[in-house]
Amino acid sequence: MQISPDVLFSVAGFPVTNTVITTLITDVVIITLVILATKKVSLKPQGTQNAIEAIIDYFRETTESIAGSRASFIYPWVVSFFLFIIISNLIAQIPGFESIRFHVSSGDHGVPLLRAATSDLNLTLALAVASVVTTHFLSIKHTGIKGYLTRFISFKMFPVFLFVGILEFVNELAKFISFSFRLFGNIFAGEKVMATMYGICSFGLPLPFIGLELMVALIQAIVFAMLTMAFMHIMTDKSH
Amino acid sequence: MEIIQKFGLEAKLFLFQLVNFLIIVFILKRFLFAPLRKMLEQRKRKIEQSLLDAENAKLALDNASQERKKMLSEAKLNADKLTSSVKIAIEEEKQKATIEAKHQAQTILDEARQQAGLEFDNVSKQLGKMSIDLSQKILKKVFSDLFSEEEKQKLMSRALEKIDEKITN
Numbered sequence: 003m004q005i006s007p008d009v010l011f012s013v014a015g016f017p018v019t020n021t022v023i024t025t026l027i028t029d030v031v032i033i034t035l036v037i038l039a040t041k042k043v044s045l046k047p048q049g050t051q052n053a054i055e056a057i058i059d060y061f062r063e064t065t066e067s068i069a070g071s072r073a074s075f076i077y078p079w080v081v082s083f084f085l086f087i088i089i090s091n092l093i094a095q096i097p098g099f100e101s102i103r104f105h106v107s108s109g110d111h112g113v114p115l116l117r118a119a120t121s122d123l124n125l126t127l128a129l130a131v132a133s134v135v136t137t138h139f140l141s142i143k144h145t146g147i148k149g150y151l152t153r154f155i156s157f158k159m160f161p162v163f164l165f166v167g168i169l170e171f172v173n174e175l176a177k178f179i180s181f182s183f184r185l186f187g188n189i190f191a192g193e194k195v196m197a198t199m200y201g202i203c204s205f206g207l208p209l210p211f212i213g214l215e216l217m218v219a220l221i222q223a224i225v226f227a228m229l230t231m232a233f234m235h236i237m238t239d240k241s242h
Numbered sequence: 243m244e245i246i247q248k249f250g251l252e253a254k255l256f257l258f259q260l261v262n263f264l265i266i267v268f269i270l271k272r273f274l275f276a277p278l279r280k281m282l283e284q285r286k287r288k289i290e291q292s293l294l295d296a297e298n299a300k301l302a303l304d305n306a307s308q309e310r311k312k313m314l315s316e317a318k319l320n321a322d323k324l325t326s327s328v329k330i331a332i333e334e335e336k337q338k339a340t341i342e343a344k345h346q347a348q349t350i351l352d353e354a355r356q357q358a359g360l361e362f363d364n365v366s367k368q369l370g371k372m373s374i375d376l377s378q379k380i381l382k383k384v385f386s387d388l389f390s391e392e393e394k395q396k397l398m399s400r401a402l403e404k405i406d407e408k409i410t411n
Contacts, residue, residue: 006250016254025262032266036274043281045288051278058278078275082267123249128259132267 005190007122008113010104020104020114021122028090028119035085057081061227069235072144076234079136083129084227087120091189091219094118095212100197120222121190123182130181133230134174141237149240177233181226188222370409377405 007019038050047055061081065073093099094117103112119125142150154170156163192215199208381398389397 005248007255016258017252019250019255022255022258025259029262029266033269036269040273040277043277045281045285054274055278055282058275059282078271079267081275082263082270085270086263086266122255122259123251124255125259125263127251128256128263131260132263 003194005123007117007124008104008106010106010113010115019122020117021119021125024090024093024116024119025125027093027116028086031089031093032085035089057084061231064228065231065235068231069238072235072238075140076231076238079133079234080227080231083133083230084223087129087185087226088220088223090119090125091223092216094121094189094193095215095219097208097212100193118189118193120185121193123186126182126186127178129185129226130178133181133226133233134177137230137233137237138174140234144238145240153237181229185222185226188218192218373409374402374405377401 007021009017009019010023011018035050035054039054040051043051058077058081061084062073062077065077065080069076099116099118100114102115104115105112138150141153154167156167196208196211196215199211378398381401382394386394
């Protein structure tokens with residue numbers, strides 16, 4: 003079973019994979035949404051502005067209920083993660099998404115032109131790194147370098163807190179793995195399930211699985227966004 | 243290394259995805275969150291202002307309502323005062339009219355009595371005259387045959403004197 007994305011072609015030594023193409027499509031969709039939502043910003047929101055506002059408002063209020071005044075710098079990251087993941091996940095649920103083939107060389111069977119962006123570990127790891135590194139950066143910014151370091155290194159009640167510090171460090175490293183592999187695993191597995199269902203019978207049979215995958219797409223986006231929110235809240239809170 | 247290769251992890255792709263996502267975050271922050279946040283704040287301010295206006299309007303309405311109640315109660319009080327004063331005036335007028343009517347009736351009655359008295363006196367005098375005349379005639383008739391002319395004259399004058407006395411008494 004092939005886990006890695008297929009390289010379609012190379013541009014100046016950069017391998018363009020099918021997940022890169024989907025990532026770029028995701029970017030185009032997001033930019034289109036931004037343009038549509040901000041084209042005519044009005045006090046009485048309609049259409050795209052209304053939908054985007056509802057999402058932003060939901061995450062802003064949820065962040066405020068958890069992090070209070072720190073929500074102002076946390077929620078933009080949370081909404082960004084959510085929008086990027088949900089859009090890239092939903093694009094992959096369009097029927098026939100993976101059926102378009104791309105022939106890398108003449109005579110081969112071809113590879114899918116498009117593949118779910120989040121089924122590429124490069125993307126999920128990049129998102130995990132963005133989430134964790136931003137969380138640590140915000141922690142340093144809002145608790146100070148001393149407050150940040152005392153989470154990991156403390157000589158109070160030696161050696162108990164030293165051990166706790168080591169655990170914290172391991173915990174932070176585990177975040178990269180948990181964030182990236184959770185999203186990657188769920189979407190990749192869903193993709194394989196869908197491919198199997200389409201292989202068995204293309205008509206009717208995949209329908210319940212499409213519903214299931216839509217749910218997974220939404221849940222994974224929410225989980226990633228909410229975990230980022232929770233970690234940012236914990237790491238920027240001086241009392242923790 | 244084999245696992246990394248199996249999962250297709252590649253530094254270039256990883257960096258591309260990381261930079262791509264950071265650019266998307268920048269675009270969202272710069273072009274989506276900033277204008278929408280500004281607009282949301284504007285809307286929040288407008289809603290707060292509207293709520294404040296509504297509160298002020300409610301307060302003004304309450305004040306107007308209280309003012310109206312006050313005015314109504316004052317008007318009612320004035321009306322009551324006016325009604326009672328009118329009643330008193332009517333009563334006084336009525337009493338005055340009654341007294342005047344009684345007075346007038348008494349005057350009319352007195353005048354009538356006076357008139358009746360006068361009438362009675364006249365009638366009495368006339369009746370006296372008539373009775374004297376009648377008595378004269380009767381006496382003339384009765385005594386014409388019994389007495390002489392001289393006796394008749396004496397008796398008649400005596401009788402007439404008596405009658406006259408009676409009448410005057």
